Amino acid sequence: MRNPPRFRPPRLFLARESCRMRSIKLLTDAVGPASCAVDRWYVSDGATAVGPVGIELIARGLEAGKVPLESYVRHEAWKVWRPLSELAVVSVDSAAPTPPYHPRPAETIPGSVMDDITLPGRPVFPDEVMPQDVLAGAADLDDALLLLFNASVLRTGADAGLVHVVRPGGAVVLYAHGPFSRDMVGERTSLVDPVLAAAVEGNTVVAEPAPGPAGQALKDRLLHLGVACEAAWMVPVLAGGRLVAAIELGRKAPRVRASELAIVEALVDALANRADHDAW
Secondary structure, X not given: OOOOOOOOOOOOOOOOOOOEEEEEEEOHHHHOOOOXXXXXXXXXXXXXXXXXXXXXXXXXXXXXXXXXXXXXXXXXXXXXXXXXXXXXXXXXXXXXXXXXXXXXXXXXXXXXXXXXXXOOOOOOOHHHOOHHHHOOOOOOHHHHHHHHHHXXXXXXXXXXXXXXXXXXXXXXXXXXXXXXXXXXOOOEEOOOOHHHHHHHOOXXXXXXXXXXXXXXXXXXXXXXXXXXXXXXXXXXXXXXXXXXXXXXXXXXXXXXXXXXXXXXXXXXXXXXXXXXXXXX
């Protein structure tokens, strides 16, 4: 197994003044017996990824309101991200409000030298998050695709998604998001598939309002993840003039907004620039 991604120290998880005192228990039995002894986790809010950190540190961050429950987590043995809410059992004491949040001056917050996600931070606004920042912790192309995919899912509200990476002889699913994501990882698809054929040409596919052959193939494939998507789209990832991956996303709610496509395309452009610069 390749080395885990190198992520930047956590500076961007936010503190929430409105939350109550919470007790958090994380169900780590989902990791599997072979990996449960390795306490190395990654957590992402869609703007930045943090890790590796211990599960108790994540729990303390949740209890303190510094880590959003809407975040995604991944054990280093996993190929997919999972909603943190699937692992967290939260009990709330509604009678005891959380003490007010008083941020310290930036120079006194040791976020640049410590990996403690219980430290206070301030909210990150959408216009402050640059696409290249999402990929800053990537060690190689696979790491960058994972960060890109996670950010795309969170920012577009996708219910299902796949990352096809081009390998000799075709494309293989490297990462997946959805109820049956584990079953899809490793699935191979020929480059003559209608969706991937469009990706090879550098074309984006949007499966609406009436899906053509590529759009229908895209919706059918996402259905294998256990989600019937009304909206589905694919964005190709090209580096050095060749297709290296394809990002497929889908959502139960209809219609893909132009702004959502722009978000994913900006992330893809940032990855392509990084791949060219680092010769991935």
